Amino acid sequence: MRQIVISLLLGIILTYGIGLIPALVFRFVVFRRAVSKCGAIFICFIWFLIWSSFIFSLRASAGEEPRLSGGSFIMILASYYILSRGHIQKKRTTNNSQMTIHCPQCGRLLKGANQEMVGDIPVCPKCKAEFTIEQKGENSKEVLTESVNK
Numbered sequence: 001m002r003q004i005v006i007s008l009l010l011g012i013i014l015t016y017g018i019g020l021i022p023a024l025v026f027r028f029v030v031f032r033r034a035v036s037k038c039g040a041i042f043i044c045f046i047w048f049l050i051w052s053s054f055i056f057s058l059r060a061s062a063g064e065e066p067r068l069s070g071g072s073f074i075m076i077l078a079s080y081y082i083l084s085r086g087h088i089q090k091k092r093t094t095n096n097s098q099m100t101i102h103c104p105q106c107g108r109l110l111k112g113a114n115q116e117m118v119g120d121i122p123v124c125p126k127c128k129a130e131f132t133i134e135q136k137g138e139n140s141k142e143v144l145t146e147s148v149n150k
């Protein structure tokens with residue numbers, strides 16, 4: 001009975017002590033920040049493959065049936081949690097960045113113009129004139145447009 005408890009405890013220490021090391025190393029040493037969901041899943045998947053082959057060979061050398069304990073799966077889930085927790089997804093520019101841009105040639109309003117178009121050279125849908133978009137101030141929504149001479 002005592003032996004079972006010891007091997008059980010050893011199993012827990014082995015699984016969580018060693019099993020969580022890669023996640024902690026990647027999170028706090030390699031990246032020093034949380035990784036995206038996809039990145040965390042990728043790392044956990046690779047680690048799961050390495051881990052299971054390690055456990056299988058360990059069990060095989062001990063003459064046991066090669067299988068993974070539930071603790072290993074919990075360890076992988078915990079690794080995923082360590083890696084991805086606190087990850088901030090980049091916010092896409094919202095409607096706040098919408099701008100009013102008129103064609104400098106014919107004055108037509110460009111629909112759907114936004115902050116990301118600053119620096120672009122759009123073509124007017126009406127008169128086909130090419131023009132540049134420049135921002136007036138750093139946070140200004142007003143822009144300067146100038147025709148590009150061909």
Ligand SMILES: [Zn+2]
Nearest residue numbers: 103106124127
């Ligand atoms: Zn135009």
